[in-house]
Amino acid sequence: MPTVSMAVNGKDVSGEVEGRTLLVEFIRKNLRLTGTHVGCDTSQCGACVVHVNGRSVKSCTMLAVEAEGATVTTLEGLVKDGKMHPMQEAFRDQHGLQCGFCTPGMVMSTIDLLRVNPDPSEAEIRDWLEGNICRCTGYHNIVKAVQQVASGDAA
Amino acid sequence: MYSFEYHNPASQKEAEELLASTDNPSLLAGGQTLLPALKHRLAEPSDLIDLKGIDGLSGIREENGAIVIGAATTHCEVSESELVAKRIPALAKLAGGIGDQQVRHRGTIGGSVANNDPAADYPAGCVGLGATIRTNRREMGADNFFVDLFETALGEDEMILAVSFPIPDQAAYIKFPNPASRYALVGVMLSKTGGDVRVAITGAGSSGVFRDSHIETALSKDFSVDAIDGSGVDEAEISADIHASAEYRKHLIGEMARRAVEAASGS
Ligand code: FES
Ligand code: FES
Numbered sequence: 001m002p003t004v005s006m007a008v009n010g011k012d013v014s015g016e017v018e019g020r021t022l023l024v025e026f027i028r029k030n031l032r033l034t035g036t037h038v039g040c041d042t043s044q045c046g047a048c049v050v051h052v053n054g055r056s057v058k059s060c061t062m063l064a065v066e067a068e069g070a071t072v073t074t075l076e077g078l079v080k081d082g083k084m085h086p087m088q089e090a091f092r093d094q095h096g097l098q099c100g101f102c103t104p105g106m107v108m109s110t111i112d113l114l115r116v117n118p119d120p121s122e123a124e125i126r127d128w129l130e131g132n133i134c135r136c137t138g139y140h141n142i143v144k145a146v147q148q149v150a151s152g153d154a155a
Numbered sequence: 156m157y158s159f160e161y162h163n164p165a166s167q168k169e170a171e172e173l174l175a176s177t178d179n180p181s182l183l184a185g186g187q188t189l190l191p192a193l194k195h196r197l198a199e200p201s202d203l204i205d206l207k208g209i210d211g212l213s214g215i216r217e218e219n220g221a222i223v224i225g226a227a228t229t230h231c232e233v234s235e236s237e238l239v240a241k242r243i244p245a246l247a248k249l250a251g252g253i254g255d256q257q258v259r260h261r262g263t264i265g266g267s268v269a270n271n272d273p274a275a276d277y278p279a280g281c282v283g284l285g286a287t288i289r290t291n292r293r294e295m296g297a298d299n300f301f302v303d304l305f306e307t308a309l310g311e312d313e314m315i316l317a318v319s320f321p322i323p324d325q326a327a328y329i330k331f332p333n334p335a336s337r338y339a340l341v342g343v344m345l346s347k348t349g350g351d352v353r354v355a356i357t358g359a360g361s362s363g364v365f366r367d368s369h370i371e372t373a374l375s376k377d378f379s380v381d382a383i384d385g386s387g388v389d390e391a392e393i394s395a396d397i398h399a400s401a402e403y404r405k406h407l408i409g410e411m412a413r414r415a416v417e418a419a420s421g422s
Pocket of ligand 1: 037038041143
């Protein structure tokens with residue numbers, strides 16, 4: 001079995017995997033980081049979004065072995081000194097979640113949006129969220145949460 | 156997913172040796188189509204040969220009046236490339252509209268072209284811009300490369316190295332996305348180079364990407380929106396499914412082609 005090594009949330013980790021082990025399986029099962037969700041098997045829902053080498057990707061559509069040597073950030077890695085990331089705070093402020101299943105992916109995806117586009121229009125936010133599906137909120141408050149972070153205002 | 160052996164060759168030669176020596180190998184580029192297909196057990200390769208570790212397989216350069224894009228270059232890299240934006244903005248736009256951002260961060264041009272999904276954007280981009288597909292064996296014009304649904308002229312031991320797009324005078328890519336899946340119901344890549352006009356359609360052909368010679372002839376006489384009186388393709392050759400009838404798709408071809416002329420004229 002191949003061994004894979006990567007840095008996850010600032011820690012060097014390694015483990016034995018099969019060739020077919022998905023990155024999300026490695027994250028959830030080997031590392032026990034269950035903040036990253038799996039909501040589909042068709043690469044459509046985005047619940048599994050993590051950052052690999054600084055860019056958002058679907059960890060269900062990547063093999064663990066493809067992340068060899070990579071720097072990975074999951075939702076758990078956003079919390080610094082017990083303080084949530086501003087995007088997480090904004091989702092709470094704006095009621096950007098209901099059941100919360102899609103939220104990890106939404107947060108990771110929208111943080112990446114603000115990396116490339118710090119001041120997105122509403123249309124740009126909605127366009128960026130094409131790969132993230134939410135069954136509950138209707139997206140409206142998710143968009144507001146992103147706008148809150150972009151504008152730098154607390155609620 | 157069935158189990159397979161994963162390989163990560165560092166050179167083209169090593170990849171070719173693996174292709175020749177393994178039982179039923181599959182090449183892995185970005186994996187954005189292959190991995191979902193494997194998850195659904197639609198294929199059972201014995202070995203996966205990852206191309207991303209091969210030196211020189213990704214990157215964008217200008218070469219003799221063409222933009223040459225390495226097979227392992229991601230959609231995101233093409234859409235963000237200043238060179239592509241300057242020389243063939245229609246191609247940058249096409250790449251920026253594939254799938255969603257997370258898919259664009261992984262998916263590659265070589266993978267998309269080799270897969271030849273009938274609703275994918277790149278096949279239209281290649282045919283509409285008159286691209287050349289460079290493999291480890293030969294160079295093929297896009298017109299001869301895309302054979303049928305999910306079928307290309309690639310041989311079993313063949314791998315795409317790069318796609319070369321001649322720089323057109325004017326070009327535009329316009330698609331009408333399915334509102335749910337965002338896949339192209341119809342996508343039109345139009346280019347004009349001197350008197351030569353190419354109009355390639357994705358999403359609509361019952362055997363994949365095709366050129367609409369009726370629109371091409373009309374536009375080579377008069378490159379204007381009004382010159383297009385609709386698609387010349389027989390409805391029997393246009394796909395119909397729950398998303399759209401052949402008649403509707405045929406209508407969209409004319410409409411998207413008109414918008415493409417408008418967009419190309421504005422650039
Ligand atoms: S679990 Fe990855 S896209 Fe749905
Ligand atoms: S909050 Fe329930 S799926 Fe988004």
